[in-house]
Amino acid sequence: MKAKAILKLLALLLVMLSAFMLSSAAVASYYRESVRVVESFVLPAVGCILFAVAVFALTPGKERPYFSAKSGYLFVSLAWVAASAVGALPFLLSGTIPSFTDAFFETMSGFTTTGATVFADVEVLPRSILLWRSTTHWLGGMGIVVLTVAIFPLLGLGGLQLVEAEAPGPSVDKITPHMSGTSKRFWLIYVMLSATEAGLLFLGGMGLFDAVNHTFATMATGGFSTRNASVGYFKSGYVDAVITAFMVLAGMNFSLFYKVAKGRIKEALRDPELRVYLSIFLGGSLLIAFDLLRNRVFGGGFGTAFRYGAFQSATVLTTTGFATADFDLWPPFSRTVLVALMFVGGCSGSTAGGVKVVRYLMLLKQSLTELKYLVFPRGVFAVRLGGTPVRKMMIFDAASFFFLYLATAMACTLVVSSAGYGFETSFTAALATLGNIGPGLGLVGPVRNYGHFPAYVKWALSFAMLAGRLELYTVFVLFSPEYRRR
Amino acid sequence: MRTVILGAGTTGLQLAKWLASEGKDVALIERDPDIARVAANALDCLVVEGDGSQPEALERAGIAKAQAFVALTGSDELNIVTCSVAAAEQPGLRRIARVRNSYFTSLAPSRRSFMGVDRFINPDIETARAFVSLLSQGLDSSIVRFSDEDLVLRSSRLAQGSPFAGRSLRESRAALGLSFLAAALERGRGIEIPSGDTVPDPGDVIYLLGAPRDLDELLGEEPSALPRMGKVVLAGGGPVVRLLAEGLAGGAAAATLGLAREAKGLFGSTRRPSVAVVESSMAACKLLARDLPGALVLNRELSDEDLFLEEGLTGADLFVAATEDQELNLLSASRAKLFGVERSLALSENNAYSPLVERLGIDGVISVKSNVVASIVEYLRGGNLTTLHSFYDRGLKILEFTVTEHSRLDEVPIRELDLPKGALVIFINRRGRSSLATGDTRLVVGDRLGIFTSMDAIRKVEELFLGRDA
Known part of the structure; x- marks a missing residue:
């Protein structure tokens, strides 16, 4: 019964995926790309549709499937794996990536909005394949599942538990009574921000194709570019500024945009997580800018240094992973600041990955509270966020999440270094995939790629991307003994 | 003027007694026959045995002739409903309901008009207000300051050889050459309003009104107003403590308690005092910590031997004991003085221990019941x-x-x-x-x-x- 319901939902998901594949196929024929490229999209799309028809034909019954949290976790994880497996087919069939391992890694990196790539040269790729890469970002960004929750209620399928399992971050404010209503509004905000960014980039002289692709990658905090030099290719302060701004916006809690749209601007600006997030961004930018200036990395004054410092801070903090400079060549202090930012991630309720600012904020407040207990052992103190008391459970949750995050990062570092890589490469590769960032330092730096890793490392990192994207628990719970207990 | 009171509990009885002592016509409605009989014997007023929410009982209490109706049963809802019933019986009636739920008092008048209540009396708010007004008076009953500072009223026990003793007030005034007014003279067990011919004796307490400077000359330097309130300790986790803690910290309750206006006089500056709350129940502490961001909440028994030393509460400027246990309140307020607390106040249910206040060295006691009665009397006037x-x-x-x-x-x-x-x-x-x-x-x-x-x-x-x- 549960298996049937999950299968049906997966089938619907794949049908939706096939619609986007067909649009890539349309782009391929528009640019008169080879028949093989067009087919590489059409064949999987047709396959998905046939699969869905078969599933619905073989499993009759119209009853609303009951979804427990348990099956919700399973569905969300399966959805990502299935979408990545199917989404890898165009790369494989078109011959742009010969090995399935690499194709799966690339697609998982797309859907988890990581932006880690196996390609050394993306400029030789067909445009439809580039668009497909960006599309996986854009779809993954708000979560394929949120999309399904927004659309599927029309088909009579509910899904509160799904969103609990999937929605990025620990605190998605319910802005409407129904989750489906909430996700529809999130999507609307997402689409409108995307349209604005694409428009601004296009007006700034970027070609329409590049503008759309970079918008997809920015709004999803993904990081796939159509250029080998990433955003640095455009050599434009305007483009850098627009993309920096939209990366920072994409890393904010989307419910804040909803509040702003409703005229509750002051309330949105009072959000404690937002304030800390913006302070971290500004602080990181300034530290790097001063370091760059001190070491005369760029010609020009503070403005230039700040432009590069802010872009790289935003790209790492929001877990996007673009680059306007090879920051692997930057002075040690700047590189260390960037590694520190890799730990942070964006705000809850955003498309960014990582630990999330709100968790750090809660842990910091809790640590300060512990100091109070040392002075007043019999005192009773409440931890507050923006004046609202935080439940103890949330703090335990944040603390155990943080531990699990570090433990997973360490495990991945071990796996990568077992293949003979140094600490810097291993550690930042682990952080960059687990945090859905993309580029790290050393051999996975912004002008390098992940193609050189052996297959088992790629599988491990694919798993890290999935786990990081789904807030660890969603994936790890599937392996717990309690989960298997009836 | 007739006042109908519903509920012959302590407050109802006290109110009836007070109004009767002012010579007013009072009818008391009580459901319990035994309590009604006791009340009828004790009070000089009409006691009706019956259910106040039923029009017949109201009729028997003479609601048609009444100008005011006061509902004082233990239930907020019953009090409100009865006010509505009474309003239907006699539309011109002034209706007062005692409620404990602060939700009702917080309602805007337009949103509560349908309830038929003119005024909600919330015992907790009245009590907290009484503490604040006690504080703003400087906690010294020998001096009354008014909102404008032209005049001050002071009382003083006349010593042997005082300029007032042994001659008439008219002579004293002429001899002293200062302008003052003798408002009252407390002699023996009675109080009298003196005339120019009255001759005070040593041992009498004289109440003098005059300009602060003139009275300083007559009675010696005015005792200083409240010392700066830097550190306040509140004991108990109930609504009164919540209101006081929130009000002192400048929260929303400050306006309710009149603290927004008084703050400057109270604290000597705009700086808010540091507030510590001592409460024995962990569950209550958690709620306090949640709701009072500015206060230090301590989970301790008020009777702990080492409380004051361990938590650094010695030398606080003000201690208010407002737990539910009135004996504990009085004793710990007294004990606080031993630990160098400047002023110490206690909350009591009724007036049973009022005579002990001076002996215990406490600076003041607020009795919940008499305070509610006083507020109602005030409103009825x-x-x-x-x-x-x-x-x-x-x-x-x-x-x-x-x-x-x-x-x-x-x-x-x-x-x-x-x-x-x-x-x-x-x-x-x-x-x-x-x-x-x-x-x-x-x-x-x-x-x-x-x-x-x-x-x-x-x-x-x-x-x-x-x-x-x-």
Whole structure:
């Protein structure tokens, strides 16, 4: 019964995926790309549709499937794996990536909005394949599942538990009574921000194709570019500024945009997580800018240094992973600041990955509270966020999440270094995939790629991307003994 | 004027007794036959046994003739419903309901009009307000400060050889060459309003009104007002403590308690005091910590031996014991003084321990029940006659009356007011300046009169100024 319901939902998901594949196929024929490229999209799309028809034909019954949290976790994880497996087919069939391992890694990196790539040269790729890469970002960004929750209620399928399992971050404010209503509004905000960014980039002289692709990658905090030099290719302060701004916006809690749209601007600006997030961004930018200036990395004054410092801070903090400079060549202090930012991630309720600012904020407040207990052992103190008391459970949750995050990062570092890589490469590769960032330092730096890793490392990192994207628990719970207990 | 009271609990009985002592017509409705019988024996008023939410009982209590209805049962909802029923019976009635849920008091008048209640009396808010007004008076019952600083009222026990002892007040005034007014003389067990011919004896307590500088010369330096309140310790986790803690920290309750206005005088500066709350129940502590961001919440027994030393509460400027246990409140307020706490106050349910206050070295006690009664009496009096100050333990009050066009008092000299025995106009505030009243002063519309009165005279004072017959 549960298996049937999950299968049906997966089938619907794949049908939706096939619609986007067909649009890539349309782009391929528009640019008169080879028949093989067009087919590489059409064949999987047709396959998905046939699969869905078969599933619905073989499993009759119209009853609303009951979804427990348990099956919700399973569905969300399966959805990502299935979408990545199917989404890898165009790369494989078109011959742009010969090995399935690499194709799966690339697609998982797309859907988890990581932006880690196996390609050394993306400029030789067909445009439809580039668009497909960006599309996986854009779809993954708000979560394929949120999309399904927004659309599927029309088909009579509910899904509160799904969103609990999937929605990025620990605190998605319910802005409407129904989750489906909430996700529809999130999507609307997402689409409108995307349209604005694409428009601004296009007006700034970027070609329409590049503008759309970079918008997809920015709004999803993904990081796939159509250029080998990433955003640095455009050599434009305007483009850098627009993309920096939209990366920072994409890393904010989307419910804040909803509040702003409703005229509750002051309330949105009072959000404690937002304030800390913006302070971290500004602080990181300034530290790097001063370091760059001190070491005369760029010609020009503070403005230039700040432009590069802010872009790289935003790209790492929001877990996007673009680059306007090879920051692997930057002075040690700047590189260390960037590694520190890799730990942070964006705000809850955003498309960014990582630990999330709100968790750090809660842990910091809790640590300060512990100091109070040392002075007043019999005192009773409440931890507050923006004046609202935080439940103890949330703090335990944040603390155990943080531990699990570090433990997973360490495990991945071990796996990568077992293949003979140094600490810097291993550690930042682990952080960059687990945090859905993309580029790290050393051999996975912004002008390098992940193609050189052996297959088992790629599988491990694919798993890290999935786990990081789904807030660890969603994936790890599937392996717990309690989960298997009836 | 008839007042119908529902519920013969402690508050109901006290209120009935008070109103009866003011010479007013009171009817008490009580459901429990035993309690009703006890009340009927103890009080000089009509006691009706019955259910107040039923129109028949209200009828038997004479609601048709009543001007006011006070619902004092233990249930908020019953009190409100009965007010609605009473409103239907007698639309012109003033209706008061005691409620404990602060939700009702917080309602805007337009949103509660359908309930048929003119005024909600919330015991917790009234109690917290009483603490605040006690604090703003400087906690010294020998001195009464008014909102304008022209005049001050001070009481002093006359020693042997005092300039007042042994000669008439008229002679004293002439000899001393200072302007003051003797408002009352407490001799033996009685209080009298002195005339110019009265000769005070040593041992009497004299109440003098005058300019602060003149009284300093007569009675010695004025005791200093409250020392700066930097550190406040509140004991208990109930609503009164919550209100006080929130109000002192400048939260939303500050306005409710009148603290927003008083704050400057209370703290000597705009800085808010640091507030610590001591409460024995962990669950209550958690709620306090959640709701009071500015306060330090300590989970401790008030009777812990090492409480004051361990938590660094010694030398606090103010200690308020407001737990549910009135004996604990009194004892710990007394104990706090041993640990160098500057001022210490206690909350009590009733007046049983009031005589002990001085012996325990406590600076003041607020009794919840008498306080509620006082608020109700104040509201029932209504109009433009309000209480400026009560000498809780001495049966004295200072009332304030504002002269309006309707008072028919324009151009009337004070001498011709026909005040009852036991009442005296002591000052006149005209255009914001206060001065001592003399018999020749003619009243003008807009004047505010300060009237010093004993309890026995209150009803006549009301009749005189409000022109209402009982």
